[in-house]
Amino acid sequence: MTPLTLPLTDEDILSRLRTILHDTFEIEPERVTPEAHLFEALDLDSIDAVDLAIQLQRMTGKRIKSEDFKSVRTVADVIAAVHTLLND
Template sequence: MTEDEILERIRAIFHENFGIEPARVVPDANLYEELDLDSIDAVDLAIKLQEMTGRRIKPEEFKAVRTVGDVIGAVESLLAAQD
């Protein structure tokens, strides 16, 4: 899966689950300050990413995620772990 494909999937997750317009979901957008996610939303996002990748996200790894770009990186590392 390419970075662009991951971004499109993430945009769909944000739109479907949090009502955030896809145009706002850009790599440098801060999840908490710009997209108004809270800690419960972050847990929901982690669950959706686990469903998307089929891999479990370690909570300590997800705590470092602050931007959409970080989410893309997390997905890429989960997918790489499958190879």
């Protein structure tokens, strides 16, 4: 996967997340909405969250600090985290 280039909209990031979540965890793309809770609605666990963080690192080309990812709970939180990574 090629790293993202700026400028990106939330929809651009959401589209990439839908692909990642489908390819990595077999989650149907229509379930991946900004409001979707990663652990409750999408059935991810803590190990899946680590895998997702690795995928986001590949997507952005930047290293994610674990403390920056601990508060991520929803797809919207992931989108915000990607924006933060890309703007660092």
